Each structure stands twice: as C-alpha cells, then as structure tokens.
Amino acid sequence: MTEMSGADMVVQALVDLGVDTVFGYPGGAVLPIYDALFKHPTIKHILVRHEQAATHAAEGYARSTGKPGVVLVTSGPGATNAVTGITDALLDSIPMVVLTGQVPTTLIGTDAFQECDTVGITRHCTKHNYLVMDPDRLGPILHEAFYIATHGRPGPVVIDIPKNVQVATGTYSIPNRIDHKSYRPQVDPDADAITAAIAMIAASERPIFYTGGGVINAGPDASAALRQLVALTGAPVTSTLMGLGAFPADDDKWLGMLGMHGTYEANMAMNRADLIIAVGARFDDRVTGRLDAFSPNSKKIHIDIDRSSINKIVPVDLAVVGDAGRALDAIIAGWQDAGHKARDLGEWWRRIDGWRATRCLDFPEKKEDAAEIMPQRAVKALFDATRGMDPIITTEVGQHQMWAAQHFHFDSPNRWLTSGGLGTMGYGFPAAVGAQIAHPDRLVICIAGEASLQMNIQEMGTVAQYRLPVKIFILNNQWMGMVRQWQELTYESRYSNSYSDSLPDFVKLADAYGWTGLRIDTLGELADGIQTMLGTPGPVIVDCRVAQLANCFPMIPSGAAHTDMILQPNDIVGTMDDEAKALV
Amino acid sequence: MKIHTEAGERHVLAVTVDNEAGILAKITGLFSARGYNIESLTVADISADHALSRITIVTSGPPAVIDQIIAQLDRLVPVHSVTDLADGGAHVEREIALVKVAGSGDKRIEALRMADVFRAKVVDTTLSSFIFEITGTSDKVDRFIALMRECGLVEVGRTGVVAIARGSEAV
Numbered sequence: 001m002t003e004m005s006g007a008d009m010v011v012q013a014l015v016d017l018g019v020d021t022v023f024g025y026p027g028g029a030v031l032p033i034y035d036a037l038f039k040h041p042t043i044k045h046i047l048v049r050h051e052q053a054a055t056h057a058a059e060g061y062a063r064s065t066g067k068p069g070v071v072l073v074t075s076g077p078g079a080t081n082a083v084t085g086i087t088d089a090l091l092d093s094i095p096m097v098v099l100t101g102q103v104p105t106t107l108i109g110t111d112a113f114q115e116c117d118t119v120g121i122t123r124h125c126t127k128h129n130y131l132v133m134d135p136d137r138l139g140p141i142l143h144e145a146f147y148i149a150t151h152g153r154p155g156p157v158v159i160d161i162p163k164n165v166q167v168a169t170g171t172y173s174i175p176n177r178i179d180h181k182s183y184r185p186q187v188d189p190d191a192d193a194i195t196a197a198i199a200m201i202a203a204s205e206r207p208i209f210y211t212g213g214g215v216i217n218a219g220p221d222a223s224a225a226l227r228q229l230v231a232l233t234g235a236p237v238t239s240t241l242m243g244l245g246a247f248p249a250d251d252d253k254w255l256g257m258l259g260m261h262g263t264y265e266a267n268m269a270m271n272r273a274d275l276i277i278a279v280g281a282r283f284d285d286r287v288t289g290r291l292d293a294f295s296p297n298s299k300k301i302h303i304d305i306d307r308s309s310i311n312k313i314v315p316v317d318l319a320v321v322g323d324a325g326r327a328l329d330a331i332i333a334g335w336q337d338a339g340h341k342a343r344d345l346g347e348w349w350r351r352i353d354g355w356r357a358t359r360c361l362d363f364p365e366k367k368e369d370a371a372e373i374m375p376q377r378a379v380k381a382l383f384d385a386t387r388g389m390d391p392i393i394t395t396e397v398g399q400h401q402m403w404a405a406q407h408f409h410f411d412s413p414n415r416w417l418t419s420g421g422l423g424t425m426g427y428g429f430p431a432a433v434g435a436q437i438a439h440p441d442r443l444v445i446c447i448a449g450e451a452s453l454q455m456n457i458q459e460m461g462t463v464a465q466y467r468l469p470v471k472i473f474i475l476n477n478q479w480m481g482m483v484r485q486w487q488e489l490t491y492e493s494r495y496s497n498s499y500s501d502s503l504p505d506f507v508k509l510a511d512a513y514g515w516t517g518l519r520i521d522t523l524g525e526l527a528d529g530i531q532t533m534l535g536t537p538g539p540v541i542v543d544c545r546v547a548q549l550a551n552c553f554p555m556i557p558s559g560a561a562h563t564d565m566i567l568q569p570n571d572i573v574g575t576m577d578d579e580a581k582a583l584v
Numbered sequence: 585m586k587i588h589t590e591a592g593e594r595h596v597l598a599v600t601v602d603n604e605a606g607i608l609a610k611i612t613g614l615f616s617a618r619g620y621n622i623e624s625l626t627v628a629d630i631s632a633d634h635a636l637s638r639i640t641i642v643t644s645g646p647p648a649v650i651d652q653i654i655a656q657l658d659r660l661v662p663v664h665s666v667t668d669l670a671d672g673g674a675h676v677e678r679e680i681a682l683v684k685v686a687g688s689g690d691k692r693i694e695a696l697r698m699a700d701v702f703r704a705k706v707v708d709t710t711l712s713s714f715i716f717e718i719t720g721t722s723d724k725v726d727r728f729i730a731l732m733r734e735c736g737l738v739e740v741g742r743t744g745v746v747a748i749a750r751g752s753e754a755v
C-alpha cells in the first residue's frame with residue numbers, strides 16, 4: 001500500500017490486470033496517464049489516428065484473443081469520437097475497457113474546455129460506467145471494471161477520470177476477490193433445465209442448432225463442446241453472422257449462416273424444424289425475418305447468459321440461463337449418462353439435402369480472363385489462396401461483408417471479426433489493426449468495401465508506424481453496394497446518393513503511406529494478384545475491381561418469412577409495400 | 585401506413601439499487617430508450633448506511649413486455665433486485681398529494697366537507713385558502729383532486745406511488 005499518483009495507479013492496475021496493449025490518442029485531460037506510460041516496459045501503447053479506430057482496434061484485439069481490449073482517450077472530443085466503437089462493442093458483446101480523461105473535478109459542470117458529460121453520453125451504450133472522484137477509488141474501480149467487462153455477457157465499460165484525480169496521490173489497493181454486490185451473472189445452468197433440454201433433444205425428429213456469438217465469447221472450449229454435442233446428436237448446425245467459426249464449415253452437419261443473407265438450407269431447416277436449440281444467439285431481426293412466420297412448428301430451447309435475451313423477441317419453451325460452454329458441457333454429460341444415442345435423422349437430412357440442392361450460393365459469371373470479376377468469385381479466390389494459412393478475416397459493412405460471410409469459411413473461432421449488431425462501416429480496417437497487434441505473425445486480411453474503408457482510412461498511418469503487415473482487400477464496386485441493392489429492390493432503382501463518387505486512387509494512396517498498392521481489374525488477374533498480396537511483406541492494399549451492379553443473394557426481403565427467400569435476381573416481383581419499407 | 589401499439593396491464597415494480605450518482609438516469613433512460621411506459625416513479629434512500637435506494641415504478645405493458653422490463657432492469661450492474669409486486673399476491677400502495685384550494689363562501693365550506701369525507705388533513709390555511717394533505721391509492725387521490733377542481737383548486741403536488749408487499753417477508 002504505497003502512496004502514488006492517480007495516473008501511476010491507473011498504469012499499475014493495468015499491469016496487475018495483465019494488460020499488454022492500450023489503443024489510444026493523447027490530449028490535455030489524459031497527459032498524466034500518458035506520462036506514466038512513457039517508455040513503459042510492459043504496456044505497449046498503440047497510437048491510432050482517430051479515437052473511433054482505437055475502439056474498433058480494441059474490439060479486434062478482444063475478438064481475436066478473447067482478452068478485453070483497452071482504450072485510452074482524452075476528454076470531450078476524444079470521448080465522443082469513441083462512442084461509436086463503444087456502442088459497437090455493446091451490441092456485439094465485446095469485452096472492452098475505455099479510459100477517458102475528464103476536466104478536473106473542480107471544473108465539472110462549468111462547460112470547461114473539452115468538457116463533455118462522458119458518463120451521461122455513454123450511460124446507455126456501456127455495460128457500466130464510472131466517474132472516479134477520488135484517487136483511492138481508482139484501484140478498486142479498475143479491477144471491478146475489468147471484471148464487469150469480461151464476466152457474464154461481455155461488454156464495454158467506461159471509466160472517466162478527471163485530470164486532478166490523475167495528479168493527486170492516494171493509496172493503490174486491489175480488491176482481494178471481486179465479489180460484486182449486485183452484479184452476479186449466472187454462469188452455471190440450472191440442472192433441471194439441462195435435464196429438460198436433454199429430453200427435448202432426445203425426442204426431436206427435426207432438431208437444429210442455431211448458434212451465435214455467445215459460443216465464441218464462451219471461449220474455444222465452448223466451440224469444442226458444440227462440435228461434440230453435434231456429433232453426439234447428429235443434428236444440423238447453422239449460425240448467426242457473429243457465431244461463424246464456432247463450428248467448422250467443412251463439416252457435413254454445417255448448413256451455413258442463417259438469416260437475411262443466409263443459406264436457403266439453413267433458413268428452410270429453421271422454418272421446418274421441430275426443435276431449435278439456440279446457443280448464445282439472440283433472435284435478431286436479421287435472423288428471424290417475419291416474426292409470425294419464424295419457425296412456426298418448433299419447440300425452442302434458448303441457452304444464453306443474459307436472461308433479458310430470452311423471450312425478448314421469440315417466446316421459447318425452455319430457458320437455460322448460463323454460460324454457453326458450461327451449458328453445452330452439462331448437456332453432453334447428461335446425454336452420455338442417460339445413454340442416449342443419436343436418433344435416426346435420415347428423413348430430416350434427406351429434406352435438408354433437397355434444400356441444399358438449390359445451390360443457393362451459386363452465382364452467374366463469365367469465365368474468360370478478360371471478364372469482370374464477380375465479387376463472390378473474389379472472396380472464393382481469396383479463401384482458396386489462404387487455405388492452411390489460418391488467416392484472421394475482418395470486414396467492413398455492406399455487400400462485401402455478406403459475401404465474405406457466405407463464401408469465406410472458417411473452422412475455428414476468433415478468426416472472423418465483423419460488426420454485426422451495429423453494422424458499423426469503418427469497423428473492419430481498425431479491427432484488423434487490433435488483431436494484427438495481438439497476432440504479429442498471423443495473416444490478417446480486411447475484406448473491405450470502397451465506401452466503408454474511407455470511414456477510417458486514416459489508420460493507414462498507424463499501420464505504417466508500427467510496420468503491421470495488414471492486408472486490405474477492397475471489393476471495389478464503386479457503389480455503396482448494399483444501399484444501392486436496397487434502392488434497386490425497394491425504390492425502383494432510384495439510386496439516391498449511393499454512388500461512390502470521387503474515389504481516391506487506392507494504389508497511389510498506398511504509396512503515399514509507404515504501403516504496397518496493387519490493382520486487380522479482370523478475372524485473369526485475380527489469382528496472381530492475390531498471390532502478390534500474400535507474397536508481399538508489410539501492408540498491402542488491393543483495389544480489386546468487381547462487377548458494379550451485382551446483388552447479394554440469397555436474400556429474405558425485410559418483412560418476409562424464411563420461406564420467401566429471393567434466390568436469384570429474377571425471383572423479384574413487384575415493389576414493396578409501406579409496411580415492408582418501414583423495416584430497416 | 586399506421587403505427588400500432590399494444591395495450592397492457594398496470595404493474596408496480598420495486599427495485600433496489602446502489603445509491604450512486606446517475607442511477608436514476610440509468611433507470612429512466614432504460615425506459616425511454618426501450619419505449620417502456622413510466623406512469624409514476626419514486627425514489628429514496630432506504631438503508632441505514634445510505635448505500636441503497638428503493639425505486640418504485642408504476643408501468644404498464646403486455647405480459648411479455650413486463651417480463652422484459654424486469655429482465656432489463658435486473659441486468660443493470662447497480663441493480664440488486666427487481667420485484668413485481670403484483671406477482672407475489674397482495675400489496676399495499678400509497679401516494680400523498682398536497683392540494684391547494686382557494687375560495688370563499690359555499691365553495692370553501694364544501695371543500696372542507698369533502699376533505700373530511702376523504703380523510704384529508706388541513707395542513708395550512710389562510711382566510712381564503714386551504715392546503716390539504718391526502719394519502720391513499722392513486723385512484724383515491726385522483727378522485728379527490730377531481731372534486732377539488734369544482735371547489736377552487738389552484739395547485740397540486742403528488743409524490744407518486746410507493747408500494748410494499750403484504751405479509752412478513754421482505755422483497
């Protein structure tokens with residue numbers, strides 16, 4: 001218990017909590033902490049070029065390692081710039097701790113220079129937040145904040161620290177054990193619920209596992225348990241966008257992603273199932289489509305660590321509150337103890353194979369060398385070229401994100417980083433920076449849209465500074481493709497403000513930042529271009545020109561049921577009514 | 585296109601929370617952000633060491649929404665417990681109003697007579713006014729205020745509902 005400054009306590013707490021990396025940007029209200037970090041022997045500070053990027057980089061770090069991401073920004077504009085990433089982390093349940101500087105306590109409430117009500121602004125986009133008024137509280141609060149960010153359903157926690165609290169001295173203390181007064185998430189599932197779940201699974205003729213980001217958050221063991229339970233029961237598996245990687249895509253039980261741009265077989269199987277086992281997924285509107293037509297004849301088991309996710313959208317028959325991994329382990333143990341054998345699901349699989357036969361991810365394309373590249377082909381080529389390299393893939397938001405989800409396949413968790421809940425353009429590139437910092441020797445590729453990339457393109461400077469070998473692969477269709485697609489389908493092709501006008505020359509931009517830039521124009525150049533990217537050390541930006549007007553299918557139009565999928569462009573009939581238009 | 589809303593039933597929730605800065609904003613913000621109703625909300629410190637507050641919220645919604653409200657409140661870090669008082673059987677609800685009535689002659693006499701019927705106390709008087717204190721269910725307070733409108737009502741202050749379950753158990 002030694003007397004030290006608040007700033008030193010912050011750094012000491014980070015060391016004690018095992019933090020090795022902080023993503024941040026300095027400013028007046030955090031100068032004491034920056035001084036305490038100066039030439040720090042164990043904590044590496046990564047200087048971003050915009051605070052939003054610090055938050056997404058921290059998310060990328062967190063999602064690819066399972067450890068919390070840490071952000072340090074100044075008061076006022078530093079804090080407000082961080083809000084998008086904090087909200088993104090809230091919606092995708094990413095553990096993150098954000099330290100913000102604040103004006104001195106004596107000036108709070110006076111509209112002081114660079115003052116903003118950070119705890120007020122972030123109150124509803126954090127899992128929890130703190131304003132620290134006393135340096136003696138810094139130790140306990142930092143430790144508690146990390147606990148809250150990483151326990152139960154993970155999420156972002158903000159700690160707002162006035163500058164005089166950083167300068168003042170006090171005693172640093174560590175709580176012996178975090179035994180929070182009121183926050184005690186239930187991690188162990190209720191035994192009766194597990195028994196009931198086992199009975200329901202054993203009795204089902206048409207079961208399906210519907211898994212989400214919760215399985216990834218529960219750690220690699222949860223993904224392993226999922227595989228084991230699927231093997232034991234013989235049931236098919238589909239997953240949300242956030243859950244990709246928890247189950248290997250080359251397994252014959254894998255149906256692909258479900259939902260708006262999910263596969264026909266996944267959506268049809270959800271619709272016709274007699275039992276849905278939802279694990280760490282939250283029945284998002286992008287997944288369910290029209291609610292009154294969502295899997296009408298199934299019983300539903302919902303395993304989730306967040307009780308408020310259960311029965312929020314879709315009423316379920318059995319709630320299992322707890323950690324996804326522990327719940328799956330308990331089901332496996334109970335299943336084996338009871339001596340259950342997998343049922344003969346042959347009839348169910350025959351129906352699934354029938355849906356699979358539509359080959360819903362196929363797309364029309366020309367094959368000659370001079371042909372324009374279909375974006376799906378570009379993703380497939382990237383996937384083929386990186387097989388065995390165990391790449392980490394991040395995406396921006398738009399059509400390219402959905403094509404990546406459909407055509408890039410994963411066999412392990414923590415390799416797929418994308419903004420699901422908030423759908424944040426500008427996420428993918430900084431997330432790749434964070435992932436690359438955490439995994440300096442791994443191949444990290446951001447599959448980007450030309451519009452999204454420009455939202456945080458300034459991070460090319462960060463990459464150059466830290467010599468990160470990040471690869472950006474732009475599916476450049478010269479449109480905000482996803483917006484244009486909706487305008488085509490919903491607004492009779494009135495393309496209001498969705499053209500990516502005045503694009504930079506990405507190759508010259510690469511050059512300006514000391515990166516390697518290359519451009520791929522035709523199908524004949526695709527494979528070689530990708531090989532050049534992979535073979536070039538250091539950061540590379542690939543401007544891959546793709547077909548401009550390709551649409552992403554299959555698609556469940558907003559307001560439609562799973563069974564009303566549009567598989568190909570010529571399936572589209574008529575225009576949407578207002579009820580459908582009003583849905584996002 | 586029309587926007588539809590669903591009808592609901594009234595519920596009284598007792599919520600114990602850490603008595604910390606911003607907690608009320610957190611709770612009311614949750615209601616506004618998720619589109620839940622607040623008909624009344626009261627809050628006061630209830631523990632000897634001032635560490636805990638009790639918030640009584642009167643809300644309404646279909647059963648599934650009420651369940652969501654409870655689950656959403658329960659997962660907030662500073663929330664210790666959430667109890668739906670309608671759930672556990674009978675409970676007692678009270679509200680206090682201070683009602684100022686001005687006037688003279690018959691109206692003044694009528695106001696006093698009705699206050700007596702409602703067991704409202706006179707807590708202040710001048711030659712031309714009364715302040716009544718009335719305690720009861722919100723319904724009773726509503727009815728009293730409605731009658732006072734006819735008798736020269738000039739101002740009302742209400743506490744909102746506090747409620748507690750009957751019997752010997754604590755929430």
Ligand SMILES: Cc1ncc(C[n+]2csc(CCOP(=O)(O)OP(=O)(O)O)c2C)c(N)n1
Pocket residue numbers: 396397398399400401423424425426448449450451452453475477479480481482483500
């Ligand atoms: C910050 C933000 N603003 C707006 C949107 C709405 N939006 C969704 S996709 C999209 C277009 C993305 O274009 P691009 O990055 O080129 O990807 P593409 O769809 O063409 O593959 C837009 C504007 C968003 N998701 N995020």
Ligand SMILES: [Mg+2]
Pocket residue numbers: 398449450451475476477478479480481500
């Ligand atoms: Mg585009």
